[in-house]
Amino acid sequence: MNKQAIIHRPTDQHAYVCADNSVNIMIQTQKGDCKGIHFIHGDPYDWEEKKWKNKKIAMRKTGTDQLYDYWQVTIKPASHRLRYGFKLNDGENPLYFGEGGFSAQEPNDIAFYFCIPYVHVSDAFQAPAWVKNTVWYQIFPERFANGNTKNDPKDTLAWGSSEPTADNFFGGDLQGVIEQISYLKELGITGLYFTPIFKAYSNHKYDTIDYLEIDPQFGDKETLKQLIKVCHDNGIKVMLDAVFNHSGFYFPLFQDVVEKGEKSKYKDWFHIHDFPLIFEPKPNYDTFAFTPFMPKLNTQNEEVRNYLLNVGRYWVEEFDIDGWRLDVANEVDHGFWRDFHKVVKGIKPDLYILGEIWHDAMPWLRGDQFDAVMNYPFTRNILDLFAKESIDRKTFAENMTAVIHMYPASIHTNAFNLVGSHDTPRILHECSGDKRKVQQIFTFLLTFIGTPCIYYGDEIGIDGDGDPGCRKCMIWDEEQQDRHMLEHVRKLITLRKNHPLLANEGNLSFLPVEMNSHCFAFMKEKQDKTIIVIFNLSDQEEQFTLPAHQNRQMPIDLWTG
Amino acid sequence: MNKQAIIHRPTDQHAYVCADNSVNIMIQTQKGDCKGIHFIHGDPYDWEEKKWKNKKIAMRKTGTDQLYDYWQVTIKPASHRLRYGFKLNDGENPLYFGEGGFSAQEPNDIAFYFCIPYVHVSDAFQAPAWVKNTVWYQIFPERFANGNTKNDPKDTLAWGSSEPTADNFFGGDLQGVIEQISYLKELGITGLYFTPIFKAYSNHKYDTIDYLEIDPQFGDKETLKQLIKVCHDNGIKVMLDAVFNHSGFYFPLFQDVVEKGEKSKYKDWFHIHDFPLIFEPKPNYDTFAFTPFMPKLNTQNEEVRNYLLNVGRYWVEEFDIDGWRLDVANEVDHGFWRDFHKVVKGIKPDLYILGEIWHDAMPWLRGDQFDAVMNYPFTRNILDLFAKESIDRKTFAENMTAVIHMYPASIHTNAFNLVGSHDTPRILHECSGDKRKVQQIFTFLLTFIGTPCIYYGDEIGIDGDGDPGCRKCMIWDEEQQDRHMLEHVRKLITLRKNHPLLANEGNLSFLPVEMNSHCFAFMKEKQDKTIIVIFNLSDQEEQFTLPAHQNRQMPIDLWTG
Structure with missing residues (x-):
């Protein structure tokens, strides 16, 4: 041995x-x-x-x-x-x-x-009970729906009239989401994840100016309250995005340092190497990546910690949000996240805390910090098999087995599974426009363990390369929507709800790929029930021999009914 | 590969x-x-x-x-x-x-x-800076010195007049320690670890009755204050023993449950399976081991948590103790220890927290709970080589290498290294009375990385089997002390203080055992200094060829000077 x-x-x-x-x-x-x-x-x-x-x-x-x-x-x-x-x-x-x-x-x-x-x-690691049954939908607010033209920023372009760029605006807002609630409800999703909505400079709002105000381009606090009420009334949870790793350049406290230099009383709020501040070619203060527009906040400083903990507390306490998604969570210290966990769960014990971590996240998932992380290792493996065809079926099953044995099982049932986001090329783009591949990917995403998330518009066939291409305006004209894809996704969500074995129940195993030459399948079992999900990766019709099973009932095809 | x-x-x-x-x-x-x-x-x-x-x-x-x-x-x-x-x-x-x-x-x-x-x-994991330079001495107060006969318990036996049993008393107390401070000072130790001193029933005091009172057999709060002052004046740190896993049977709050059963308002302070309480043959409540006299405290209950956190706070705040040794620390929940860490370090940032854990303790040593654990894997390996001769020199070096690669290096320099305690047979007993073996063991203990602890009396050759045999009265008659052993230990402590390479500085390596047939050696190196510690495990004189070294100065024998 x-x-x-x-x-x-x-x-x-x-x-x-x-x-x-x-x-x-x-x-x-x-x-x-x-x-x-x-x-x-x-x-x-x-x-x-x-x-x-x-x-x-x-x-x-x-x-x-x-x-x-x-x-x-x-x-x-x-x-x-x-x-x-x-x-x-x-x-x-x-x-x-x-x-x-x-x-x-x-x-x-x-x-x-x-x-x-x-x-x-x-x-014990205990994520909120509702999370594992949630189907998420990610909204990039500037591009989902424009419900109130009065709050449109200067130079707003007509909806969908042009390609998205790093700095153009189309007027999407919170009122737009409220107005489209029936679309979301019919799709079947039960959780909304919003990229940042607080006052910021850019169209993506990851460069916060005011952590305690809604960006006026998106609406006001009253609109957010309405939105959350409408969501809750429709059985939809609401998760906001907290950007605590860095502020925006125009955050007044950083501006104070820009202006007063060493004399600013906020100089220890950031990681400044020396004065005067330099912005080019590389800033002389720590930032997100090497971007001078996103100065890193010093979360080891007690004043900063208390300030941000109060932000975390405020939106839970006053607006009853259901989750916090934490941007660049891995670059903030563990001590801060432990305090954050205590503060927000102290107010709302079933609040969901989701960290943005692309790599091995074990140190954040020991029960004292996050409930889940964005499951990019899952994403990569799916893209490699279905989209890029760079690995074979056996390798896919082996890699996915490694992914689901990386953390305790209770973590995997709450994992935030995604196949694309505002940070990556859209799934249709990754599949080089092959819609059949996208359908298979949605089928896998929506029948596997974890909590699936759909990036707005992927369900109606919107395409686009990486940022900013992946941030196109949502298409509301039904004639221009891929209705076939939409029906496919809707059907999968319904099946997932009706058959808990397709979500987070039962024991999972991958069937040996030798059983067939082009198919790939996994099986979920619980007591007397078994569900097998089969993917045909070829262009031809294939025979698939089901494995022998003690309970010799006639199998039912859940897809065709 | x-x-x-x-x-x-x-x-x-x-x-x-x-x-x-x-x-x-x-x-x-x-x-x-x-x-x-x-x-x-x-x-x-x-x-x-x-x-x-x-x-x-x-x-x-x-x-x-x-x-x-x-x-x-x-x-x-x-x-x-x-x-x-x-x-x-x-x-x-x-x-x-x-x-x-x-x-x-x-x-x-x-x-x-x-x-x-x-x-x-x-x-970062950061134990208090003073810890790694400390040489500890463990005192079992009932058996170290009787300084005040007025507080002797009923039926106190004459000092050392009989073998220790599970329930006899000899009158040791805190005044006795105060009076022997010059002995400790001359020995060179710089930290005292006291087994419990709070009011309890037994002679070992691990069955607490009152966490906020000194056991009257040991003195009062004034005596403890004097003791701590005398220690601090002599450069000696003081660590007390916190028994938070369980209380004693006669803890009034448990007695309330014994008396009132299900109606007691303290019933949730313990882990009681059902009522009425049963004590024999096995208690129907959780205990330390299966001992009905030590009911386990429910540290998941907020009232209990606050009560014990207050105990932790009280003795630090009021008596300025330097460390808490935590009894049966592994059986208390992590959440409690995280709170404990915050509370006591909040009062005294350089307080030392030492957990009693005999097995792999990684989950407690991630910086948010303990500064160190009692290093029993170290103990076992030493006993196996020197005392029991059950392993060879190569296995010893390999095992010790495993021990010091089990945790981050910063943890090993603060590890609480011991070769015996009130819970184990004395080291002389483990060596079957062979004092030369004991000398070698002390040599290893006091030249290796970590913080060594001497169990009271081992330095003057007291023997004794496991509990209660290892709890004999300290010998104060110099004629009956092993003065040769005492000088050996004293000299080692002096060398350790004068040569930081013998303590926690430098890079450690074990020399290949092939260099000699009966010797065993390790080396510590830092910049231009190298110290080699050589043990001859045979009865004969042996030649030992020093390894080639770039810095070809004549070696100095630190032992003979």
């Missing part, structure tokens, strides 16, 4: 407490190395005649990626305490594995075993 | 921010697999002509255990942001490793690389 490939540590995805007092344990072994693994477990203080009393149960193999097999077990320790180890079976001799390393015989010394000292539900 | 054995994730011991704005990165590879590793690093936003600008530097191999080689590098990113990967060299083809997996060519896609998004010093 490849001993170095046997990976387990009692933390993170390998061992965690669940909300029902159970503990989930995962171990990795080299792909194909083990025939089976038994989980040895007991209470550390439970002894009889100098022998530790333990039990053994078989672990379930929950997936295989390019390098490892993953094995899991869920256990509910009667006394809340758990010592445990693994008995690995390679078909020849058993090998025992614990914190003390490896042993050919079963050790009786408790120090050999791993430890979950006591099961505290308060330490 | 064994790809499954290449282990790195940007968290915990593998990647952490240091107090000086640097980042330490560690990677593991299969023992002997790599000839060298280059660390590829750059700012994620630093591009030139569509090519990511990065640099490469060689990593340092910092040790080898039974399975892995460990490689480290420290880097200070100019822009505070770090993307990084590894170029592994097995002597043939290079292999690139990043968050995206493996690649034969150097990837230009930033998503391939690992990420430390921004270096925040506020996220």
